[in-house]
Amino acid sequence: MPSAYLSQRGVLRITGAEARAWLNNIVTCDLSTLAPGAPRFGALLTPQGKILFDFLVYAGDEAASTIYLDTARAGAAELTKRLGFYRLRAKVGIEDLASAATAGERFGVVVQWDGAEAPEEAVGGPDPRHPGLGTRWLMPEHAAKTFGEAEAPAYEALRIGLGIPEPPGDFAYGEAFPHETLMDMLGGVDFRKGCYVGQEVVSRMQHRGTARTRLVPVTGALLPPAGSELTAGEKPVGQMGSSAEGKGLAMLRLDRVQEALAAGGTVTGEGAVLRLEKPDWWKAGWPVS
Numbered sequence: 001m002p003s004a005y006l007s008q009r010g011v012l013r014i015t016g017a018e019a020r021a022w023l024n025n026i027v028t029c030d031l032s033t034l035a036p037g038a039p040r041f042g043a044l045l046t047p048q049g050k051i052l053f054d055f056l057v058y059a060g061d062e063a064a065s066t067i068y069l070d071t072a073r074a075g076a077a078e079l080t081k082r083l084g085f086y087r088l089r090a091k092v093g094i095e096d097l098a099s100a101a102t103a104g105e106r107f108g109v110v111v112q113w114d115g116a117e118a119p120e121e122a123v124g125g126p127d128p129r130h131p132g133l134g135t136r137w138l139m140p141e142h143a144a145k146t147f148g149e150a151e152a153p154a155y156e157a158l159r160i161g162l163g164i165p166e167p168p169g170d171f172a173y174g175e176a177f178p179h180e181t182l183m184d185m186l187g188g189v190d191f192r193k194g195c196y197v198g199q200e201v202v203s204r205m206q207h208r209g210t211a212r213t214r215l216v217p218v219t220g221a222l223l224p225p226a227g228s229e230l231t232a233g234e235k236p237v238g239q240m241g242s243s244a245e246g247k248g249l250a251m252l253r254l255d256r257v258q259e260a261l262a263a264g265g266t267v268t269g270e271g272a273v274l275r276l277e278k279p280d281w282w283k284a285g286w287p288v289s
Contacts, residue, residue, distance in 0.1 A: 002134075003112040004155040005144050010073035010098025011107035012055075012080055013066065020064035022090040023057070026083075026197050028178060030190035034059045034067070037125040039136070041188040043178060044082065049201025051176050053079045054167070054188065058123050058138060068123055068138050070109050072167055073098050086197075108144030110137045111155055119147055129186045130281065132162050157244040163217035163279040169226050169242030170215055170249050178202055179211035180251065185283050214284065215241060215249045217277045223248045224270035232260030232267045240269050250274060258287040 014023060024031040029042030036059045043054040053075055060066030071079055076098035083094050097107035110119070111127070113134030122143075127133035139147065159166065165181050167173055183189050184206065191206055205211050223243040224230075230238045230250055237260065238252035250267070257267060257276070267274040278286050 002114055002154060003110055003147065004152045005147065006109045006111060006152060006155065008073055009070055009109035010076035011109065011138050012069040012071065012076060013095045013097050014069070014092055015066050016092035017065050018090050019067050019092050022092050023067060026086050028183065028189045028196060028202070029057065030193045031057060034064045036060070036062065039125045039128055041128045041186060043183060043188060045198030045202070046174065047198055049177055049198040050174055051178060051181065052082065052173055056128070056136065058125065060123055070136060070138060075173060106141040107138055108141040110139065110144045110147050111135070113158060119143065129164055130162050133159065133164065153244070160242055160244045160249060161247045163249065165215045165241065165249055171251065177205060177211065179205050180213050180215065182215055185281060212255050213251060213253050216252050217279055218248050218250045218274040219246055219277050220272050220274045221246065222272045223274065224272050228269045230267055230269040230274065232257055233263055233265035235260065237267060254285065254287050261287055
């Protein structure tokens with residue numbers, strides 16, 4: 001079955017009897033019932049509601065006294081530091097297993113799709129964002145590198161084809177709100193849980209429906225490079241994100257796109273025409289011509 005070692009992903013470990021309750025109080029997802037084999041998708045936000053870090057959260061035991069975060073490797077050290085700011089008197093330990101000093105202590109991330117066979121002593125479960133993304137496993141880095149058989153680009157093409165955003169190709173940390181990166185539709189925000197960092201802003205966007213900018217799946221014979229400016233009706237409407245095999249993601253101002261499409265215009269970038277492709281899991285408003 002296809003599998004890939006995701007070298008761009010890193011792992012943090014949080015330990016202590018208070019680990020689950022402490023983390024639940026600061027992140028967007030509900031961890032009150034976090035259990036082994038059932039990861040959650042969530043993020044740590046700024047007080048203004050923008051995404052500082054996003055991650056998948058795994059329970060290492062039934063009591064969730066050991067929790068693992070699967071996050072962007074480039075930001076793992078900074079996430080460790082930032083979580084330390086919130087530790088205060090909580091009896092928790094926070095370890096960066098992406099850049100551990102001893103090679104034997106480093107952890108890596110493997111993803112399998114079209115079926116899954118649990119590696120020995122690995123922590124993991126189905127990706128909560130979309131069933132098509134398969135199952136993810138966290139394990140010692142040396143094992144992860146040999147376990148992943150397919151090239152990582154194969155997984156990237158799968159992810160992009162399903163319309164699932166990831167940084168840094170689709171958005172930058174500190175600049176996007178959860179709604180803009182589709183976390184509200186991908187299970188990354190629990191709107192019924194209590195307070196967490198940035199909760200007031202995110203809740204207000206949800207109830208007022210003020211998320212005008214979103215990452216949108218697009219297709220095209222020749223898609224522009226990531227970061228390219230996109231226009232519609234001669235007006236700027238957004239920026240291109242990641243792409244692979246004729247499919248991609250674009251951060252678009254949907255109200256401006258709607259206006260352009262209604263007038264018979266198209267979304268273009270670097271001379272290429274982009275077609276918006278609505279996924280079956282999409283729940284928000286969608287531009288129509």
